Amino acid sequence: MNQTKINIVSLGCSKNLVDTELLMKQLDANQFQVSCDEDSSDARTIIINTCGFIGDAKEESIDMILQYADAKKAGVIDTLFVMGCLSERYRDDLAVEIPEVDKFFGKFEWKSIVKELNKEYKPDFSNMRMITTPKHFAYLKISEGCNRSCSYCAIPIITGKHISRPIEEIVEEAKNLAATGVKEFLVIAQDLSYYGHDLYGKSMLADLVEKLSELEGLEWIKLHYAYPTQFPYDILKVMRENPKVCRYLDIALQHSSDHMLSLMRRGINRERTVELINHIREEVPGITLRTTMLVGHPGETEADMEDLKDFVKEMKFERLGVFPYSDEDDTYAAINYEDNIPLELKESRKEEIMLLQQGISYDVNEKRVGEELKIVIDRKEGDYYYGRTEFDSYEVDPEVLIPVDGNQLNIGEFYTVKINDFEDYDLFAEII
Incomplete structure (x- = not known):
């Protein structure tokens, strides 16, 4: 030893x-x-x-x-x-x-x-890391903490107020990583929407992403964890026009009913949420939206669940995850609400939403058949190479499977493939 x-x-x-x-x-x-x-x-x-x-x-x-x-x-x-x-x-x-x-x-x-x-x-x-992910991509954290006051969330209690990192510092870190062979940055924060407000007096997400895109060797930038309130609309033009910025956005919505959004202290209502999602899709045609929903929050009724199911069916998010509520010490919900929804019911509601999403994902994948897409190869396992499109993030999203037989592909390299088959979540493809 x-x-x-x-x-x-x-x-x-x-x-x-x-x-x-x-x-x-x-x-x-x-x-x-x-x-x-x-x-x-x-x-x-x-x-x-x-x-x-x-x-x-x-x-x-x-x-x-x-x-x-x-x-x-x-x-x-x-x-x-x-x-x-x-x-x-x-x-x-x-x-x-x-x-x-x-x-x-x-x-x-x-x-x-x-x-x-x-x-x-x-x-x-101080601005250097040992990458633990596959060497062709890395997470890039642009801020700490959160200024929001969502009822259920302990993050502000743990990490404190939102603190943006200076653009120069982030770009330097990214430059160091790109020099080691990183070709994709998964830009992360608890709240991307607020980036820059504390340092520069306004959102600077679009400016940061533009500067990152100038790095030599970089192929893709993906954005994770935007907040719907104070959404930085100027990032949409960058996503639409900059070929290095993937048409992919992770934006946590948590619920749809006005009743629940109020109890959750989200600072937005259903109408404005729908307007935001429609606007994003209009500004960035073909974008993939990933979101998360929270079920079983204190006060959630069957009517709220019906509203959420209708919302999921209406908006047809390309990627969606669901979490059951858990009481977290010292949060607004833990102090002011009674956690009186049984765990079994929370899990049942989660499964209801995920069953709906399974059908939506099936339809999304079916429409991909015949398309030619750029992918990056993450790994080789068994009889397949596993890759991702610009519409998929590592570990949380579907993958593209290419048969090993007859192909000699390199991990971390980009290829163009034609989608020829699909399952509920994953795609199958052949190299062009």
Whole structure:
């Protein structure tokens, strides 16, 4: 077993993964052998980057901490650190409950881990990362925190107010990544719509994306997690006219009924939501919209569910996910509402929406048959290469499958394919 080897277990969202990659670069610069999520690692030091967003994610984080706490008691590892969102919120309680952890660090204290390991934080590497995704793409986090006051969300409690990163800093990071072979940036934030307001007094998302698109070697830019209120309409022109900006937008809507949008404190109503979606589709023909819905929020009635089902059928989102509500400590909903909808009913409502979406996805894919599309190859597995179009993001969206037989394709390279078959979610294609 190796005393200089460190394995980081990264849980939760892609924003968390960026923090992991920043820490990995600092550890690497300090001569540690560092890995991420390596099951067979012989590292004597384990760092767990936790998630604290919703119930299932918190449970996964706690289970992982307990697993490595047992490993430490058994002498398999020597040092166990915990960082991230769960640690930010509950470190005092966790320290009492799981004393095997050597130290807990908050979400923004990961730099202190370097010092705890008797090394120095290296400013020259502050804007550099060790990529854990396939080397041809990377997540690019452009802000922290959130200024919204959605009833159910603990993110502002965990991360604080929205803080935009300066454009120059983001572009520098992206330039470093592009120089290593990154060809696709998945631009992420808790709230893309607010980017720039705190630093520049207005939305600067469109300006940032334009500057990113100028980087040499870059092929695709995808945008994730826009907010419908204060939506930056000027980004639509960029998406329509700039060939490097994918016709893809992840915009979380959460619900459709005015009753629920009010209870959720979303700052928008059904009519304005429909107007926004229609406007986006008119401005960017052929765009793929990904959204998420939240069911089972306190106060949700059967009438609200019927409204949501009608909305999903009417808007026909190309990509859609559903989450059941969970009561989160100190949120507006947890303090002011009673979580009186049974979990079984929440799950049933989730399945209702996903069944509708399955049919919509089938229709979307059927219309793709015969089209010629540009794809990037992410991996080779079994009898197929797996790729994505500009309309698909990594891990959360459908894939394009190309038979291995008769093809010699390179991971990370772009190809033109013709879609020749489909399933509910995935497409099948042949190389042109």
